Amino acid sequence: MNIPLWLWLATIGGLIGIIVLDLLLVDSKPHTFGPREATRWVIFYIALAMAFAAFVYVYFAPTYAGQFLAGYITEYSLSIDNLFVFLVIMSSFAVPVEHRHRVLLVGIVIALVLRGVLIVIGAEAIARFAATFFLFGALLIYTAIKVWRSHDEEPDPEGNALVRAVERRVPATREYHGTRLTVKIDGKRHITPMLLVMIAIGTTDLLFAIDSIPAVFGLTREAYIVFTANAFALMGLRQLFFLLHGLFDRLVYLNRGLAIILAFIGVKLILEALGETTSIAVPHISIVVSLGVIISVLAITTVTSLIAVRRNPDLIATNPESIAQAAADHGLALEELPEEPRGADPPPSG
Secondary structure (H helix, E strand, O other), X not given: OOOOHHHHHHHHHHHHHHHHHHHHHOOOOOOOOOHHHHHHHHHHHHHHHHHHHXXXXXXXXXXXXXXXXXXXXXXHHHHHHHHHXXXXXXXXXXXXXXXXHHHHHHHHHHHHHHHHHHHHHHHHHHHHXXXXXXXXXXXXXXXXXXXXXXXXXOOOOOOOHHHHHHHHHOOEOOOOOOOOOEEEEXXXXXXXXXXXXXXXXXXXXXXXXXXXXXXXXXXXXXXHHHHHHHHHHHHOHHHHHHHOOOOHHHOOOHHHHHHHHHHHHHHHHHHHHHHHHOOOXXXXXXXXXXXXXXXXXXXXXXXXXXXXXXXXXXXOOOOHHHHHHHHHHHOOOOOOOOOOOOOOOOOOEO
16 A cells, blocks of 8 residues: 555645634634534544545555544544543543533644554554564453453543643643633743643543554554544544543443454454464454454444443443542642632733
8 A cells, every 4th residue: 555645744634624623613612512513523523534434445445445444443432431531531630611622622632643653653563573463462462351351440530640740840720711721820830720631631542542553453554544543533532522421331341342352353463463474374354354343342332231221220330420520529630739829810911
């Protein structure tokens, strides 16, 4: 698959254009993002992904279009699990509801840039060492086991090392000042929680990418396909957050389904590595079979979760909102900041 420079530039330019359009149409007037608006945007981004798949089908080949679809669906499904953690992070930072969309947008842009770096590194490693697939496959199987066992564990909303380091070294305020990232107080520049939470979202996603990017490389070796699958999945993730906000606690078997998908792709990677590095005759799992397995597992996981919860409401052991609120009550993300005097902050300037 030979990708000309103009196509890379056009793809990246198109993604930047979508981000700008999103900011102009949605964030020009901050507001609460309701389910109806979220549904329209989810449909819009899915339609964009399908249109891109059609372009790949016509411009390159049906095989690459199938690889993109399989990678896109895999990334999108794995990202659903990330949304719960994003909810905890934003609640622990007490992000105003009307600003959550912007926080997710900027945080995901940071995540996309960081993922791009990982994709370049992964593609280069695969090009030089076919045995890299053994490492990726083992990582996915290990992750699948962890995900399977974590179905009854609560997420840890403690933030991350980068955010804690920034908090310790840079003057910061606990008060939000609209969408400002920095503000002057008593003549001194402070960073606001808005900047910290964006960093937290973007860098936390990188931890998920360490698992999900090898999963897409298990479906295609083309860096362009891996990048665009990640990009389209992440671009539609914000609206999916608001659409599924009330369903997080009902998808009780989601982790089990994601674990099966990760294990399946991990086995596929190891089989391909064996086929390329040894003389052992191993079965080849086509992209059509991979796509069918991924869609089937997601469908079965969703349906069985909803049926199980309807029959036994006690399966909803904890409410994500309650966990998130507990994190906010304990001030986990902001606990290292110095207390500010009660009352209104001095008027911001600059």
